[in-house]
Amino acid sequence: MASEEVMRVGGAGFEETAAESSWSGGVAPYAIGSKKLGMWLFIVSDAITFSALLIAYSYVRVASRAWPTPFLLWPSIANATVMTVVLLTSSVTMVMAVRAARLGKRPHVVRWLLATMLGGLAFVVLHAHEWSELIREGVRLFQNPWGTPLFGAAFFSLTGLHMTHVTIGVLYLGVIAAGQARGKFTSEDVEVSGLYWHFVDLVWMFIFPLVYLMSAKTI
């Protein structure tokens, strides 16, 4: 435990202050490792980034004339719903990986991590296919066949940043899985990568209704 080490270094006389005062770093106020705390702090800052983008998206949407609502139930909404299910399911496999890591079952950890990566990969493939369809229909950053030109910029930047996060997540989990397979990394490392993965899932829970469901074409 970190506080014990501080107490040893501090020596006699310092012991009591170190044990009692959280301000001097003598105790771990959150009772978690520094990696986990670091990831939580990153997640909070990243959540602010995505919030800013989602609010900017809503802003231009309200301020624009004729915001396009081009997403048909088939294929767009159906595709996005499948993507949501895939991402939610990959979160469950991630939870199982963390659980296996806690129990020290390394082969299980690797298998669950690979399943999670497969989910992430499926998400990226479905998303990339959707992008290519939209681009083929003539949607560009500052022009599209339906309405206000900002639609493309808002759509591609928001979903693009999220897709980048998923891609980085798959690579991150790959590194952790490879390390676990070779007997490297602790269960905390798996847990920290899980936090990132669940966060990426969480962000999609807001992109899906705001970008897709609110733009569903109802005939």
Added chain:
Amino acid sequence: MKQTTEHAHAAGSKRLFMFVWMWLLAITGVEVVLAYQHLEVKLMLGLLMSLSFVKGALIISYFMHLRYEKRSLAVTLMPALVLIIILLFVFFPDSLRLYELRPR
């Protein structure tokens, strides 16, 4: 420290995770159905966002097991995040000005 987190993690059993997962899928289904109801935009947005907040809370509480961490962690992180997100809305009324001024 390892023991305390291990003990806390026992609170997240396999069954609980499956339960949370099913709820998340069910809420997603409700959202998709809701998108095809002919509701007023504000009401639709309010309902969809409320449901998404429930989903987000489920993910943070159980999958990211913030619920089972020391409460000091949530108390440190969450109010700051919520406050900043609220503050981001400071520019939002301007979009309504553009809405009112735009040519019809």
